[in-house]
Amino acid sequence: MTSEAxxxxxxxxxxxxxxxxxxxxxxxLVHQITNFVVMNETANATLAIGALPVMAHAPxxxxxxxxxxRALVLNIGTLTREWVDxxxxxxxxxxxxxxxxxxxxxGVGSTMLRTDSARLILGRVSVAIVRGNAAEVATLAGQSADxxxxxxxxxxxxxxxxxxxxxxxxxxxxxxxxxxxxxxDGHSTLRVANGHPMLATVSGTGCIASAISGCFAAVNPTQPxxxxxxxxxxxxxxxEDAAEHSTGPGSFHVxxxxxxxxxxxxxxxxxxxxxxx
Amino acid sequence: MTSEAxxxxxxxxxxxxxxxxxxxxxxxLVHQITNFVVMNETANATLAIGALPVMAHAPxxxxxxxxxxRALVLNIGTLTREWVDxxxxxxxxxxxxxxxxxxxxxGVGSTMLRTDSARLILGRVSVAIVRGNAAEVATLAGQSADxxxxxxxxxxxxxxxxxxxxxxxxxxxxxxxxxxxxxxDGHSTLRVANGHPMLATVSGTGCIASAISGCFAAVNPTQPxxxxxxxxxxxxxxxEDAAEHSTGPGSFHVxxxxxxxxxxxxxxxxxxxxxxx
Amino acid sequence: MTSEAxxxxxxxxxxxxxxxxxxxxxxxLVHQITNFVVMNETANATLAIGALPVMAHAPxxxxxxxxxxRALVLNIGTLTREWVDxxxxxxxxxxxxxxxxxxxxxGVGSTMLRTDSARLILGRVSVAIVRGNAAEVATLAGQSADxxxxxxxxxxxxxxxxxxxxxxxxxxxxxxxxxxxxxxDGHSTLRVANGHPMLATVSGTGCIASAISGCFAAVNPTQPxxxxxxxxxxxxxxxEDAAEHSTGPGSFHVxxxxxxxxxxxxxxxxxxxxxxx
Numbered sequence: 001m002t003s004e005a006x007x008x009x010x011x012x013x014x015x016x017x018x019x020x021x022x023x024x025x026x027x028x029l030v031h032q033i034t035n036f037v038v039m040n041e042t043a044n045a046t047l048a049i050g051a052l053p054v055m056a057h058a059p060x061x062x063x064x065x066x067x068x069x070r071a072l073v074l075n076i077g078t079l080t081r082e083w084v085d086x087x088x089x090x091x092x093x094x095x096x097x098x099x100x101x102x103x104x105x106x107g108v109g110s111t112m113l114r115t116d117s118a119r120l121i122l123g124r125v126s127v128a129i130v131r132g133n134a135a136e137v138a139t140l141a142g143q144s145a146d147x148x149x150x151x152x153x154x155x156x157x158x159x160x161x162x163x164x165x166x167x168x169x170x171x172x173x174x175x176x177x178x179x180x181x182x183x184x185d186g187h188s189t190l191r192v193a194n195g196h197p198m199l200a201t202v203s204g205t206g207c208i209a210s211a212i213s214g215c216f217a218a219v220n221p222t223q224p225x226x227x228x229x230x231x232x233x234x235x236x237x238x239x240e241d242a243a244e245h246s247t248g249p250g251s252f253h254v255x256x257x258x259x260x261x262x263x264x265x266x267x268x269x270x271x272x273x274x275x276x277x
Numbered sequence: 278m279t280s281e282a283x284x285x286x287x288x289x290x291x292x293x294x295x296x297x298x299x300x301x302x303x304x305x306l307v308h309q310i311t312n313f314v315v316m317n318e319t320a321n322a323t324l325a326i327g328a329l330p331v332m333a334h335a336p337x338x339x340x341x342x343x344x345x346x347r348a349l350v351l352n353i354g355t356l357t358r359e360w361v362d363x364x365x366x367x368x369x370x371x372x373x374x375x376x377x378x379x380x381x382x383x384g385v386g387s388t389m390l391r392t393d394s395a396r397l398i399l400g401r402v403s404v405a406i407v408r409g410n411a412a413e414v415a416t417l418a419g420q421s422a423d424x425x426x427x428x429x430x431x432x433x434x435x436x437x438x439x440x441x442x443x444x445x446x447x448x449x450x451x452x453x454x455x456x457x458x459x460x461x462d463g464h465s466t467l468r469v470a471n472g473h474p475m476l477a478t479v480s481g482t483g484c485i486a487s488a489i490s491g492c493f494a495a496v497n498p499t500q501p502x503x504x505x506x507x508x509x510x511x512x513x514x515x516x517e518d519a520a521e522h523s524t525g526p527g528s529f530h531v532x533x534x535x536x537x538x539x540x541x542x543x544x545x546x547x548x549x550x551x552x553x554x
Numbered sequence: 555m556t557s558e559a560x561x562x563x564x565x566x567x568x569x570x571x572x573x574x575x576x577x578x579x580x581x582x583l584v585h586q587i588t589n590f591v592v593m594n595e596t597a598n599a600t601l602a603i604g605a606l607p608v609m610a611h612a613p614x615x616x617x618x619x620x621x622x623x624r625a626l627v628l629n630i631g632t633l634t635r636e637w638v639d640x641x642x643x644x645x646x647x648x649x650x651x652x653x654x655x656x657x658x659x660x661g662v663g664s665t666m667l668r669t670d671s672a673r674l675i676l677g678r679v680s681v682a683i684v685r686g687n688a689a690e691v692a693t694l695a696g697q698s699a700d701x702x703x704x705x706x707x708x709x710x711x712x713x714x715x716x717x718x719x720x721x722x723x724x725x726x727x728x729x730x731x732x733x734x735x736x737x738x739d740g741h742s743t744l745r746v747a748n749g750h751p752m753l754a755t756v757s758g759t760g761c762i763a764s765a766i767s768g769c770f771a772a773v774n775p776t777q778p779x780x781x782x783x784x785x786x787x788x789x790x791x792x793x794e795d796a797a798e799h800s801t802g803p804g805s806f807h808v809x810x811x812x813x814x815x816x817x818x819x820x821x822x823x824x825x826x827x828x829x830x831x
Contacts, residue, residue, distance in 0.1 A: 027425070027428075029425050029426045031426070035609070036313055036590055036593050036609065037593045037594050037597050037609050038594065039313050039314045039355075040314050040315065040317065040318060040480060040481065040594065041594060043314050043480035043481075044479060044480045044526065044527075044530070047478060047479070047480055047526065048478070048525070048526050048527070052425055052426050052428050053426065053480065054384065054387070054426030054427055055312070055313065055314050055354070055355050056355065056384070056388070057355060057357070058356060058357045058358070058390055060358070060388075060389075060390040061388040061389070061390040061391065064388045064389065064390075065387065065388055065426070068387070068425075069426070077609070078593075078609050078610065078611060079612060080611070080612045081612070081614070107608065107610070110608070110619065110622070111610070111614075111615040111618045111619055112614075112615070112618065113612055113614040113615040113618075114615065148581070148583050148606055148622075149583045149585070149606050149607065149608030149619070149623070150608055151581075151606050201601060201602070201815065202598060202601070203594060203597035203598045203601055203607065204594065204597075246812075247812050247816075248602070248811060248812025248813070248815040248816055249598065249601065249602050249811050249812065249815050250598075250602070250807070250808040250809060250810065250811030250812040250815075251808055251809070251812055253527070253598070253808070253811070254527040254528055254530070254531055254808055255527060255528070256527065257525060257526050257527030257528075257530070258523075258524050258525025258526065258527040258528055259525070261478065261525040261526050261527075262524075262525055304702070304705075306702050306703045308703070313590055316590050316591045316632075317591050317592065317594065317595060317757060317758065320591050320757035320758075321756060321757045321803065321804075321807070324755060324756070324757055324803065325755070325802070325803050325804070329702055329703050329705050330703065330757065331661065331664070331703030331704055332589070332590065332591050332631070332632050333632065333661070333665070334632060334634070335633060335634045335635070335667055337635070337665075337666075337667040338665040338666070338667040338668065341665045341666065341667075342664065342665055342703070345664070345702075346703070530804070531804040531805055531807070531808055532804060532805070533804065534802060534803050534804030534807070535800075535801050535802025535803065535804040535805055536802070538755065538802040538803050538804075539801075539802055
């Protein structure tokens with residue numbers, strides 16, 4: 001990371017250290033309606049970054065919980081119709097309360113239920129940030145895509161155009177994660193080159209990216225582009241650190257929580273590899 | 278820990294080593310109806326301490342499972358009305374069979390559904406031990422409380438008075454966990470000063486405390502005050518050991534299972550920091 | 555492991571290295587409808603061995619997902635009637651598409667619901683491999699068994715006769731795991747002596763065995779006996795490696811994913827301890 005790039009990160013409005021400091025000071029509540037595979041993992045990542053997670057999906061309580069939260073994360077990884085109904089209830093309550101909503105469209109493109117459910121949520125809830133892989137985002141943008149279960153199998157070239165196109169189509173911030181991530185509001189598009197290949201060897205690191213996007217959105221509710229990019233910087237830098245303390249996916253997974261917890265607001269921006277697309 | 282304190286632990290009826298030895302010899306089945314976030318974690322903590330976990334929530338089988346178990350742990354962390362119905366079915370079967378019941382009122386005070394559901398369970402099931410944080414227990418005792426999701430945000434002074442008041446109000450043992458835990462039957466109140474701040478950095482350590490309370494209750498069904506205090510000694514001592522082998526919440530979490538597994542019945546009582554309030 | 559035994563493994567048709575190489579090259583999708591306790595664990599084990607996991611249980615999508623998968627794993631660990639219905643829908647779709655189905659009858663024998671549900675699935679779905687512990691398999695074979703929750707408490711003598719009897723009764727491959735595993739098609743029976751006692755200290759390693767059986771079945775759809783034996787070799791060898799890098803169940807659990815990821819197709823067959831019963 002050169003000082004030129006560092007200056008660039010500031011120029012494009014990314015200041016992860018400042019946000020990280022405010023997350024740890026204010027400990028925002030991040031309400032998550034997410035899948036069974038990763039609930040423990042996103043809860044622990046949320047705690048490690050400094051925010052407070054709460055999982056609640058019952059229709060009787062989701063609106064109440066979303067209203068007192070500072071961000072709401074919706075993740076359709078193990079969806080049913082009932083859970084999607086709860087997501088919409090929570091999302092509309094969050095909208096009414098000015099609470100930013102993050103959507104993770106896990107597996108969109110692999111079954112009709114997933115594609116339809118993500119579209120239903122996007123039609124009923126004002127979503128601030130969609131965070132997905134290339135195949136999921138391409139499907140939502142109306143493009144063809146190659147997905148195998150929840151894994152994007154297509155080419156992983158420059159994702160900037162995809163992010164920008166999808167952001168325009170969906171009318172919100174779109175963050176596409178891959179070897180180099182792309183985040184766009186449909187006009188400005190940022191590339192985030194932090195991260196490590198080991199992140200792809202652990203189930204749920206995409207879901208963790210979405211949960212952390214919620215943490216950064218909680219302290220930047222009016223700047224979702226910034227929040228999404230900073231979240232990917234934070235997870236990416238933590239992934240780089242974790243890779244140095246691990247010998248496989250099990251130890252990498254453990255080291256990732258240690259690394260998120262150890263992230264320093266004073267040094268993270270120097271390590272950010274953010275550029276305009 | 279002085280020998281005076283050691284003697285004191287014995288005086289107040291706490292002998293964690295004796296219970297731990299009996300858990301490992303008899304391997305009691307501990308039936309848990311708990312939340313999606315921590316199921317794997319409480320199962321592994323139960324195994325590590327030496328007992329056998331089983332998770333079962335279907336209304337068709339909970340009574341049958343609770344009847345053959347040696348303890349039942351009810352945890353409302355990701356509740357729905359259907360799950361609460363199953364908890365009541367299981368709880369009443371446990372009562373009929375003389376199986377002690379532990380209730381973890383996760384998030385009580387944060388939504389009406391949680392507060393109402395915990396009260397409903399307490400009204401329909403004879404609960405031996407309630408284990409919660411200060412805000413959850415205060416809410417159940419009819420006091421005002423500051424909770425953010427599932428996290429108690431209020432002052433963490435001496436919890437002894439709260440534990441005693443709640444025990445009288447609820448008519449059962451109440452264990453309030455915090456920097457220093459308090460366990461009360463409404464007459465005698467014990468303070469347990471074991472533990473480590475890292476326990477608060479991992480999601481579900483409160484739920485683990487409740488699961489381990491079930492393990493100790495399984496071998497002390499007629500002495501729930503003792504069981505609850507011993508469980509907090511065991512988890513606290515394990516937390517102290519885990520902190521010495523970790524560099525953050527991820528590695529602490531892993532080391533906690535190793536430490537629970539390595540707890541020695543011969544030395545644990547010497548390390549217990551139990552006093553009367 | 556002697557070269558005689560090595561030769562023997564080849565003689566009985568077991569070539570785990572060849573299958574492992576093909577799993578990592580083709581990255582088969584393994585659809586899993588499994589229990590809440592182990593979803594993250596079986597997903598991560600599936601990834602570590604080289605395949606792609608997907609969890610999906612909604613009745614609207616299970617047939618679609620099972621059809622595009624290369625194997626389907628059904629696990630009744632935290633069953634409800636609705637989930638069993640979804641398992642049958644998925645299983646029948648898998649059958650129609652020629653996708654091999656693995657059934658893990660978790661806790662069969664401990665409640666009527668579990669025993670009835672496993673039998674219902676076996677009656678409606680053509681199952682390629684049943685993978686369970688001694689008590690679960692004995693119950694399915696109509697024998698008496700001693701189970702405590704999900705743990706087999708009976709004698710753990712030679713499981714070969716049990717595997718063979720059950721395979722004949724159920725008309726499919728039966729893999730019984732224990733200190734020495736036995737895999738049978740009702741005619742040929744193999745004993746797999748790989749593994750480590752620490753595998754029994756972590757919740758869900760049986761479920762991981764079933765998930766990995768799905769991975770090996772995915773690349774050997776017409777050779778389920780071979781697939782089941784190779785899966786137990788792979789998990790057993792990984793368990794042996796993990797035990798060398800751990801000090802208790804927490805660190806063993808972490809090391810197990812590292813070891814699965816590090817398994818070498820070039821050396822695994824030399825370490826296989828497979829013999830005919």
